[in-house]
Amino acid sequence: MAGITIDSVVKRFGSGQGEIVAVDDVDIDIGDGEFVVLVGPSGSGKSTLLRMVSGLEQQSEGDIWIQDELVNGKSPRERNIAMVFQNYALYPNMTVRENMSFGLKMSTDLSGDEIEERVERVAETMGIERLLDNSPSQMSGGQRQRVALGRAIVRDPDAFLMDEPLSNLDAKLRTTMRTEINRLQSELDVTTLYVTHDQTEAMTMGDRLVVLDGGELQQAGTPLECFYKPANRFVAGFIGSPSMNFFEAERDGSTLRSDGFDYELSEELATSVDRYDRVTIGVRPEDVEVTEEPERDNQFRCTVDVVEPMGSIRYLYLKPVEQSHDETFVVEIDGQRPVKEGDELYVDIPERTVHLFDTETGAAVHHRTLTAEAEAELTDRMADAGVASE
Numbered sequence: 001m002a003g004i005t006i007d008s009v010v011k012r013f014g015s016g017q018g019e020i021v022a023v024d025d026v027d028i029d030i031g032d033g034e035f036v037v038l039v040g041p042s043g044s045g046k047s048t049l050l051r052m053v054s055g056l057e058q059q060s061e062g063d064i065w066i067q068d069e070l071v072n073g074k075s076p077r078e079r080n081i082a083m084v085f086q087n088y089a090l091y092p093n094m095t096v097r098e099n100m101s102f103g104l105k106m107s108t109d110l111s112g113d114e115i116e117e118r119v120e121r122v123a124e125t126m127g128i129e130r131l132l133d134n135s136p137s138q139m140s141g142g143q144r145q146r147v148a149l150g151r152a153i154v155r156d157p158d159a160f161l162m163d164e165p166l167s168n169l170d171a172k173l174r175t176t177m178r179t180e181i182n183r184l185q186s187e188l189d190v191t192t193l194y195v196t197h198d199q200t201e202a203m204t205m206g207d208r209l210v211v212l213d214g215g216e217l218q219q220a221g222t223p224l225e226c227f228y229k230p231a232n233r234f235v236a237g238f239i240g241s242p243s244m245n246f247f248e249a250e251r252d253g254s255t256l257r258s259d260g261f262d263y264e265l266s267e268e269l270a271t272s273v274d275r276y277d278r279v280t281i282g283v284r285p286e287d288v289e290v291t292e293e294p295e296r297d298n299q300f301r302c303t304v305d306v307v308e309p310m311g312s313i314r315y316l317y318l319k320p321v322e323q324s325h326d327e328t329f330v331v332e333i334d335g336q337r338p339v340k341e342g343d344e345l346y347v348d349i350p351e352r353t354v355h356l357f358d359t360e361t362g363a364a365v366h367h368r369t370l371t372a373e374a375e376a377e378l379t380d381r382m383a384d385a386g387v388a389s390e
């Protein structure tokens, strides 16, 4: 049984010159009980897509199915889904108990006692049983968000749709609620589509990510797959923090010539990119190696522009000495390593950590090497999440 199917869905706003394609021919299959996180920058079409699944917005083209039922044209009420938003949307003049039972009173024929029992059971699960007779104005943001979640759960929907539900909470509470939503979702086993612009939230929640940019689907895969095997430069830069570093280069035989340095490829890797003249090198900050003295071939000299101490690690913003512009790239080093602004360091990018992209289209043409264990784990997870491997 399918959870939610989004089939060739397009959403346009306005017309003529002012037309915006907010969602551009997107296909997503969400399995029954699966937790899918829709992630992308602001304006990428996440909320619009979620609103179309909920019925608050009608798609311009394509079909949407919820639990094997075609819901095109159906109102939100006719779709058995529950929404949770960023701003809680609780009724301020009702108690928690009334907020949680209101939807059930309106849309089901459960008796008063049955409703009462359900509300109390869910309140217990959410740890808000002692707040049932309070009004939302007496509660903290975290408590209100718990009530909003409880109100969604109590309806026993076919699917949860959540749009940035944690973005009004402070950082610490956000982390707690992240874990809690993960736990709840796996306990309840309800199909969930969760929207966030925050890549950390996306990485730590959900069985599978769907990455959107400019209304277009960039990649659908497990969090680790999107991290280690990004489909393109956009995903590579969006997932992971700090972002992957990119160096655009011209290919000259087996040498990639970027503005700041030349990068020599092994024969094997050179062969895999010999169809491309312009190649972008990608490397994550934690994979770059730096030494105080020159030690190997393929190193290039950099000056330290900024040192950012984070505690156990430091981020260095480096600029290749030979580079003609002022852009820096970031590397991660041990927090105790004594490096100062203005120092000169020797940098190399181990080939096993390198990602290569076709500069013209942004498509990934080579992914970093993984250990056999990591590769096996990734394949297992892809199978669990129902993702076909390449």
Ligand code: ADP
Pocket (backbone or CB within 6 Å): 013, 014, 020, 021, 022, 040, 041, 042, 043, 044, 045, 046, 047, 048, 049
């Ligand atoms: P996200 O949730 O990823 O930030 P949205 O789905 O809200 O993005 O918006 C996607 C695009 O559609 C944006 O360019 C936004 O301005 C546009 N958009 C969203 N809703 C409307 C609307 N009701 N009318 C016109 N344009 C809209």
Ligand code: MG
Pocket (backbone or CB within 6 Å): 046, 047, 048
């Ligand atoms: Mg949004």
